[in-house]
Amino acid sequence: MDIPFLGKWRKRQGPAFGVAVFSEAGEGRAGEGRAGLAELLSECELLRSQASEAGLRLDDSAASLEALDQLLPRWRDDAETLPWLGNDAGLYLGSVVIRTVPGAGWEIRPTGQPVVRLASGREIDVVTAGHEWATGGVPELSQLYAEIAET
Numbered sequence: 001m002d003i004p005f006l007g008k009w010r011k012r013q014g015p016a017f018g019v020a021v022f023s024e025a026g027e028g029r030a031g032e033g034r035a036g037l038a039e040l041l042s043e044c045e046l047l048r049s050q051a052s053e054a055g056l057r058l059d060d061s062a063a064s065l066e067a068l069d070q071l072l073p074r075w076r077d078d079a080e081t082l083p084w085l086g087n088d089a090g091l092y093l094g095s096v097v098i099r100t101v102p103g104a105g106w107e108i109r110p111t112g113q114p115v116v117r118l119a120s121g122r123e124i125d126v127v128t129a130g131h132e133w134a135t136g137g138v139p140e141l142s143q144l145y146a147e148i149a150e151t
Contacts, residue, residue: 038105042060043091045088062096065141075134086127086135089131101148113127120151124148
């Protein structure tokens with residue numbers, strides 16, 4: 001869809017390089033809120049679509065991170081897709097960590113930025129890691145996951 005004013009706005013604003021999540025006041029029970037947040041952050045629709053086109057099914061496992069690292073990075077040629085894919089890659093990494101590393105959970109910083117907090121209290125900025133992976137391939141998602149899972 002060609003929307004002329006949107007192209008001008010994007011040039012002024014630059015690409016989107018992050019994710020912000022804000023909760024509503026009176027969210028209800030914390031358990032329901034955390035489960036809903038985890039579900040929302042694990043959607044990663046663009047990444048899942050790109051992976052599916054390459055014949056890869058993302059099943060929220062460490063093995064799927066290794067498979068993502070092996071994909072030919074065709075998205076690097078698309079400046080519009082790159083930041084969104086970086087967001088999705090980071091959120092997918094975080095989702096895998098949340099599901100497989102005991103004590104890991106999503107934490108939302110006051111700025112609205114989601115990070116993964118490990119049982120040790122260490123916070124991992126997975127969205128920034130996703131952007132680095134999408135733009136340069138380093139660090140590899142599987143390597144970062146292995147480092148996180150060790151702690």
